[in-house]
Every structure is written in structure tokens, then in C-alpha cells.
Amino acid sequence: MEKILLVSNSDERTGLQLALERMGFEISRPGENPDAIIATAVDTDGARLSNVVRLSETSGKVPLLLAVDAASLGQNDRILEMADDFIFAPFNASELAFRMKALLKKSKVPDEGPQTLSCGDLVADRASLSIHVAGQIRSLSVLEFKLLWFLMLCAGKVVSRPNILQNVWKGTVVSNRTIDAHIVGLRRALQGMQFRIETIYGAGYSLRGPDEMDRTNAA
Template sequence: MSHVLIVDDERDLAELIDFNLRGAGFSTRLAFTGEAALAAAREQSPDVVLLDLMLPDLSGIEVCRHLRANSQLRDVLIVMLTAKSEEADRIRGFEVGADDYVVKPFSVRELVLRLKAILRRSATPKESVPPLALGPLRLDVTAHRFYVEGQETSLTALEFRLMEHLMARLGRVQSREQLLEEVWGLSSSLETRTIDTHVMRLRDKLGNARALLETVRGVGYRIVDPTAG
């Protein structure tokens, strides 16, 4: 199956994860510091790096950045492990390109599911992820670019994720709770009103196409299909 590099300085936890991932059929390797993680990754390219945010030497974010900066390792999948209080870091993490987040304390069951899901997603070669095109909107996940009426429009990391999430669920209403959970991350303790603000900012950037991002009062938001009659 797939090879996972587990990076966490809490040995008990790392070993617990190790034990369970092996049970689930993954091959694994452990690292307890950021430096060790980078060395291990260089030596034996893993498919996924499971990366604790709090490490004694480098922070998880720095490790992440180093991995992304290495041409050999650029495409490795990175799953961040964050403590609940580190919500703010999560956003940063997405910016440096983590592929998923799991919030501590988490269940092993969930962790394994997430790993499998992310591997499945990346199983299709990345080049072939077709850009999401929709009327005047085009979102290129691979290149991380977004176009409105052919014009490239810069979105922040969070806006991009929100837009991607909504476009991938064309026509389906997404509740604020769903969005918080799936775009912001599990157990996010944000105000749901925060979403409104980001939707507004997105709409601003959509310009003429702003009508495509609809509010469903009392329910949530959705992207409408401009071709639907």
C-alpha cells in the first residue's frame, strides 16, 4: 500500500498512530523532530507525511515549506496534526500547502479514513484534474488559479478553498455548519457569521458574476448553474 512518514515528538502518540496505520496496511516510518523528518523524507520519499504542528526544532509549517521547496518532494501529500487551540495556524498551513488537517485529539478511525480519502483523491494524476469551469467562472485546482470572464482574479487561500468547495457542489446548498466543517476544518469554533463576510468578499471579486453565488435564506449558500433553465 502506501508509505507514511509520521512526524510527532510525542512518542506515545506517534507509536500509537504507527501501530494503527500498520494495522490498516500502510508501511510507516517515524520521526520525532523536524530535522529527522526532512532527512527521512529525502532518503525515502513517502507518499504521505503526517505532520505535527508543534515540534521541538522546526515548526510543522517550516517543515512543510521545506518539503514544498524540494523538487523531489514537492508533490508529497501532507496532512497536518494540530491541537485545537492552534486554529489560527491551520489557515497558515493551508497557505504553505498542507493537503488536509486533522485536529487533535482525533480518533484513529477518522485518521485512517482521512488518509485513505486523500490518497484516493491524489491517485488520479494531478495533471488531469480538470479545471472546474462554470459559465464565466473557471477554477484551476492544479495551478491554483481562478478566472472570471477569462480574467485571472486573485483569491486568498481561504477564498480559493471556499470557492472550490462551492463550485464542486454545483447547485447544492451548503449550510454554514457544513462549510465551517469542510472548508475551515473540524470542530472549528468560529462564528458562523464569519462565513458571511467571506462570501461577501468572494462576491466582490466575482464582479458581474456575483449573482452565481446565491444566498438561500435560513439555509446556506449555493452556486447556481447558469446553463440550467
């Protein structure tokens, strides 16, 4: 049974817990390692958003589903980079539980294909969901890893936002801002690597090595 860490106030928590338990989830207790995190932060609850960031960073590579209003979201850009899916208030507890079930299913990286990829000094290991830059490990969320893995598979090519949505978000409807925020998060986490995630205006993104960037700049 998959365990969900539920970060919510007392008024919301009862309904959410019942909906999750009906879907076959178990609510994680303090000290346990959760399989995923659901956090609610509405009414400009910036303090809770900051707490969610800390919880997500200390819980390891587990999916994070955030239920939030637009005002709260604007208070902490880091949560936008880290969240694997969003649902905006007002939300239904059963809908939130279904979204979590779908997110857990999609968060699993498929087994087919290579187990490791490398681009210059950047190395990704799919089995452990780990990233190394010049031998040093870098911390990424599950979705950030999947996004980087896709960019590495397509290294040197331009990938459009619709292509990213299809291959990384698997059809989940998210805004361009969400994709852009995850790209920003990747760039921040991977500072110093030889390859760069380039923005190709009007087309999408491309993971490029130094030689390719030199040719582009020369052109």
C-alpha cells in the same frame, strides 16, 4: 503502497508509525513525494504548525490530516484553511491511521461528470486538480479544490453548510468554523476573479458572476 509523510516528535512518532504500517501505509522518507501528510502539533507548538504549512505548500496537492489541540490551532489560521481533516488531542494512534485511510479514499475526485468547469475567467480542471484565473494558475489544496468544484457546479445557487458537508466532506463531522475557514482560503487564493463567493447570511454560500451580484445589490 501509499506513502505518508509523518511530521511528529520522537515520543509520538513510534506509535503513529506502527499504527500506519499496520494499516498498510509506508512512511515517506526525506526527498520522496508523499501521498498524504499527517502532522501533530500540540502544547502550543506554533513553530511546528508553521513548518507544516511550508511542507504542505511544497508537497503539492496531497491530503493533510492534522492532530492538534485547540491552543495550537489558534496560532496559525492558514493551517486551518489547508488541513483536509482534524483530530483533536488527546488522540489514539490507531484512530489517526483509520482517519487517514478514510481521508485518502474521500480525497479522490469522482470520475463521472465534466472534466472541466468554467465561470467567467475561472477555469477548473478535474484531471489535474488545477485552477486558473485569467490564465494564471492558482494553488489550492485537494479539499479547497473539491469545495470550489462543488460551488462551480452550483454556480448562481445558494448552497447551505449541510449541503457542503454532504457533498465535499462526505459526512465527516467538521465545525462551521472549518467550512468558513476553507471559504476564506478560497477567496484569498482566487483574488481578482470575475466571479465571487458570496456569503448569504443564514443560508450558506453562492458563487456568483458580476451580473448576478449587480442584480442582488440593486434589489
